[in-house]
Amino acid sequence: MTEPVLPPRQPFTRPHLLQIGDLNRLEALELLDRARLFLPFTQGRDKKLSVLKGRTLINLFFENSTRTQASFELAGKRMGADVVNMSVKSSSVAKGETLLDTAATLNAMGPDLLVIRHGASGAAQLLARKMVGCAVINAGDGKHEHPTQALLDAFTMLRTFGRVEGLTVAVCGDVLHSRVARSNVALLSMLGARVRLVGPPTLMPTDVGRWGADVFHDMRRGIAGADVVMMLRLQLERMDGGFVPSAREFFRFYGLDREKLALAAPGVRVMHPGPMNRGVEIDSDVADDERVSLIADQVESGVAVRMAVLEALASYGGNGRAGGAGDPA
C-alpha cells in the first residue's frame, strides 16, 4: 500500500520539548493541527508512516509508566522510527550521577529523539544540556511538568468541543505533586481556557494564587458550571495522614461522584490522566460512563499528539542542539 502524502510542516523552532513554556500559542496550535492529521493513522488498519524512517528514538524511563512509555513507543513506530526502550529502575542504579553517566552512554549511541521520565524535577533540563544532537522530550519530571500530557488533554478537548478557548476547566485533586496540573495550567491558559484548581490547601502549591488560575478548596463551588472536570491522580501513600487524613475523607470532599458532577455545566466531560484510583478520586460510576468520560479518548489522543511532537522535533533545523537531529554524536 502506498503511503499517503502529508502536507509539509514548518520547521520547528525549539530543540527540545521540556515544558509548556517552550511553546508559544501558535506552535502549540500547530502541534494540535498536526495531531489531527495523524489521528486517522492511529485508528485505521495501515498505521505506519515513514516520516521518521532511519531515526532512532530512545525511551528512557526512570519511573515505571506502562501507559506513557507504550504511547511514545507506538507513536515512534507509527512514524517509522526505530524505538528502543530503556527502563532504568531507580532502585537498581545509584541516583543522580547515573543520569549524566547515562547521558554519556546515550550520546555514544547517537539517538535522534530521547524521551525521558524521571522522578526529579528538572531532570529533563539537565539531560537536555548534556545530550549532543538529540531532541529531548520530557515525559514527566518529578513535580515539574509533563508537557505531552497537557497537549493530549488539550487535543482531547478540541476533538470533543471543537475548541479549547472559552472552556471552563476544573483541575481537581493533588495539585501540589502534579506535573500534569502544572503543564495543563500553562497550556490551557495559553489557549484561552479558564482554569480552576480545586483541592485541599495541603495539596496546593505555595503561592498557587499567582498561577493565573482560580483556586477553590470547596469542590462543589470549584466544579460549578465547569465544561471539563479533570481529575488528578492521588498517590495512595499521601493519604495516610500526611496531606489528608484518609482516603475516605478525601473521597467525601474531593472525590468525583454523580452528585458533585451534577453541579457542572450541562454536557460536562470528565478527564483523568490515569492510572485511576477508583473510589478515591473518582467514582467508577462516573469513570466508566461513556457519555461523560473522555478517558479512553485521552489515550487515543496521546499517540496522535506524540506523533506530532516527534515530527516537530525531528524537523528542528536550528543549532540549539549541537550537531542537529540525525547527526550521530
Place this chain on the structure above:
Amino acid sequence: MTQASRPTLFVNARIVDPASGRDEPGELFVAGGRIAPPGPAGDALVVDCEGQALLPGLIDMRVSTGEPGSEHRETIRSAGNAAMRGGITSIVLQPDTSPVIDDAALVTYVRQRGLDQTRVRVLPAGACTRGLKGREMAELGLMDEAGAILFTNGAAPVRDTRVMQRILSYASAFGALVASRPEDPALAEGAVMHAGELASRLGLAGLPAAAETIIAERDIELAALTGGRLLLDMVSAEPTLERLERARARGIEVSASVSVHHLTLNETDVGDYRTFAKLSPPLRREQDRLALVDAVRSGLIEAVVSGHDPRPAEEKRLPFDEAAFGASALETLLPALLNLYHNGSVELIDLIRPVTSGPAQLLGLETGTLAQGAPADVILVDLGWPFRFDAATMVSKSRNSPYDGHRLQGRVLGTWVGGERVYSAD
C-alpha cells in the same frame, strides 16, 4: 607566624579602617608583625599603594573545608590559598568534618594543621554537641581552652530545646559564643529552595521563611533565659530581622551573620534548576535581600560571611533535588560584597565593617583593625577593578560558584598576614 622580617611602609594608600571609622589617604607602618606608630622608614620595604585601598585583612566567620575526612572537596591548604586570594586573613572553620571537631584534641589538631598548611589564621569552631547529633553537650570548656573560637551545631540547629538551653547556659560561664543555624528541621526536610511561586512552578519543595523565624525566636528566648551569647548563623529572611531587632531592644545578647550570597542574589538565580545557586539557607525573595542589605547598613547584622562550602562537580551536576547545598565562596566574598558599594547601597566603611571589626569584636580577636598595635593583617585592594568572574580560574579545589560568568568589581592586589606578604596578584 615566624619572626617578622623587614618592616613595611605602605605609602599613598587609601586607609579604610572601620574600627576607627577612618577612610582617608595615608600611610601605614608595619614592624614586628604589628601595625606600628609612624616612624622613620629606615630599611623598611616601601609599598606604593598608588591610591588603592588598604583594609584590614578580612575575617570570615563561616568556612567549611573537607579536612579532615573529605579532602577531595577542600583541604585547609587549598582553602587557605583561596582565602589569601580573596583577601581573607582569618577563617573560622566549621566542625562538621569527619570526624566531627567535638573534643579538645581535635581542636588542637585543626589549629596545628592550620599552622602547618597555610599562612591564613585558622580558627576552629567546636561542635556544641557530640558528633553534632544534638543530644549530649560536648566538652565546651576543654575545647574553649584548646582554642575553639565559637561553638556551633553546624548546618542544623540543636533540635532539642532543653539541650540548647543548657549549651547556652553552660557556655555563658566562660563567655563563649554559641552559633545556631536557625532552621526548623521538620519544615526543612526535603526542601531545596525558598517556598514561593518560583519553587511551586519548578516543582521543587520549598522552605518557608517561618522555618528560620521559629528557631531564631526560640533561641533568642533561650539566650534571654540563660544569659548565653547567641549568634544567629546566616539569617536569610526579613521576618527574622524584626525578631532580632526586638531582641536587641530587650537587651538580649544576640548577634547575627549573613552570607554574601543572600546580600547579592535572590531566588530567581535558581532560574532553570541551577544547582550552583542551591544554598542553605535558600536564596530568598528580593525583598528579603533588600532587608538584609539594610540590616548590614544599620549594623543590625554584625558579620558577613562567605559560607564557603566547597562541593565537587559530582555533588552539584545532579537533578536539583539531589544536588548538594553550598557554594565555594572564599574568592568571591570581597568582590561580591563590593557590588553593594559600587551600586550605592552601602558606604564602603559600613560594608567592610562586618568582614573585619564586626567579627573581630564578636570573636574577641585583636585583628580586623588597622589600629596601632594590632597584628598586621592587611590587604591592598583595587576596589573598582572590573572583571567577568570565571569559576575555572578558582584556586579552591571545588568551583561551585553561583557567580560564574557574573560581572564583578574589586581585586585583591596583595595580602599580608602578621606583616608578611602571603599573596600577590601578579
